[in-house]
Amino acid sequence: MIAFLNKKEVFTHYLATLKYALYVITHPFDGFWDLTHEKRGSLAAANTILFLTLLARVMKLQFTSFVFLKVYWEGINIFLYIASVLFPLALWCVGNWGLTTLFDGKGTLRQIYMATCYGLTPYPLIQFPLIAFSNVVTIDEAEFYGVLSVISLLWAALLILAAMIQIHEYTVKKTLLFTVATGFSMLVMIFILLLFFSMISQGIAYFISVGRELLFRM
Amino acid sequence: MKKIMKRISALLLGAAVLAGSSTVAYAEKGYTYNYDWWEDVQYSPDLYEVTGVFTATDMGLEDKLSGPQGLYVCGSMIYICDTGNNRIIELERTKKDSFECRRIIDSFKGDVEITTFSSPTDIAVSEDGCFYIADMNNQRILKLDKDLNYLMQFDQPVDSTIDPASRFLPNKISIDTAGRVYCAATNINQGLIKYEPDGAFSGFVGATEVTYDWTDYIWKRLATKEQRAKLASFVPTEYSNLYMDAEGFIYACTSNVTEDDLADDSAKPIRKLNLMGTDILIRNGPFAPIGDLWWNGENSGYDGPSLFSDITALENDIYVALDKVRGRLFGYNDQGDMVFTFGGAGNMDGYFRQPSALDHMGHDLLVLDSVDCSVTVFSTTEFGGLVYEAIEAFQNGKYYESGEIWKEVLKLNGNYDLAYIGIGRSLLRQEKYHEAMEYFELKWDDENYSKAFKQYRKEWVEEHIVLIVLALFLVLCLPLAVGRVRKIKHEIDTADIF
Known part of the structure; x- marks a missing residue:
């Protein structure tokens, strides 16, 4: 009985935090402050929003009218396509956290992740109806589609910026500076990863060729 | 290159990932092909087949042609400018696969100093049978009546933009029903020269408006004098050939294009000029009519884009351009969609060594090869015939x-x-x-x-x-x-x- 009640409470809490995303996107400064400081957000809700974002992107490929999105299916790898969101997101969170902890940022990695995911809310919120919308408009009305699509991205970007201001307790100027710096740190990380993987593959190739040589001689 | 651009732009909407490089094997797998929306090569059954390759012997001539440059079809008559031998050959197509020589025109009667030709490069015949001949090295365009009597000539235009001391080298000509002469001359890049029927020069037609780009401006400001001299100057188009269609529009092609312009679709190697000289070619297809969309590819086997040396327009508004680099023929319909591409460089029938001129007789295409000294006649296959039938039925x-x-x-x-x-x-x-x-x-x-x-x-x-x-x-x-x-x-x- 208690377990059930507990479960129900957890569930209502989850729903409340998810619903809070709708408040956050309309009241970003207020919302992001309370998100972490008043514990009105949850990781589960953040994960859900991220999942919906990925779902929106994948569904968009399949269900958007070809008038607006022509997909070269031969060139699509669904895992790579999903990774094209997750990988930059991971880099962003780690890069941002790594930099801001050095410069008086108050946010933890968990908070940065949560706030960023909450910031993504407008994307699924606009993109899902857009998929349906794309199927009832012609190319003459393409501007509506384009504008709404841009709004969904711009809104999300501004929300993430606001989130960074609130959770790190930075000024606007400092946030902008650190957003750019995070961009560079992402590039550095990509560079190191590439270096790492190319080194590893070179190393493996070396041992393989040594092994081959041995096999030939024996 | 263009294809990747297109894919990126299409996928940017969804910000999709381009997995793998989009390499399409471009080896010769077939004779005729087309491009799909993604600009991938789609091989197709032939629309045209070779009816015959006709050399001088097949036409009943005693000596070989030498570097022929011009080809003109008028009804069942075919005129070949045998440029190297300074003569014009008048043939009649008696059957589908046979030609008979009617006349060999190497001189004319009249009260002028020179009554022979020197490197005639093009010929046009008016409705009443008058000949217009671009007599290149004599620096004139001749007008002869049907019995080869001299009527008049068109000389170097008198214009402030043309140096009177420079040589006038008329290369390709076309005439309209009113007797106006349009001429593409070597070294004249102001457009096509237009003459009134009485021989008066009345201006240039179809000059490209010189566009000015602010990035060019910045580059020029930063460059040194030597670098500036090396930069491509804003030179307008020099047309390589022209064709007057039945409605009086001029189809013109130019080989003066850069790869960058082709890649971003700002080059217009094929143009359809109206009386005002404005380009009214419709480019509604998924890609612009520029010939092959692929060049410099590992497998393309050709260096550089298609360069057109001649163009002709069929009665059903399909226009065909001749690519001298690849020896290919590119056909487009009135909307700018590619209908076919075929041909190639080589010695076999249906391949060319140096195609110089193209004309059509009904649906048949005639290609003049200036190295092989032959005329190749193409006729439609069952497939090609059906395509044309469908297009014409719709029209x-x-x-x-x-x-x-x-x-x-x-x-x-x-x-x-x-x-x-x-x-x-x-x-x-x-x-x-x-x-x-x-x-x-x-x-x-x-x-x-x-x-x-x-x-x-x-x-x-x-x-x-x-x-x-x-x-x-x-x-x-x-x-x-x-x-x-x-x-x-x-x-x-x-x-x-x-």
């Missing part, structure tokens, strides 16, 4: 028939995009919008799809108007009703009558 307003013929085309080649779009357009005219949409969607034709969808949507709304009004009514009134009910409930709950 003549027989939309249903056109659709049926396109279906026949599809039986022969299921990869032929124009057939799907053709069926779609036919269905659109028959007001079968939903079916038309399916055909357009298959071949990514968003413009036509939108046209069909607009009509379909209108029909749908008209059919379901009751439902829509009902739904709207519910959406608007339900919250009101719910609110009212809640209010009453609240009043009852809070009332203290109990």
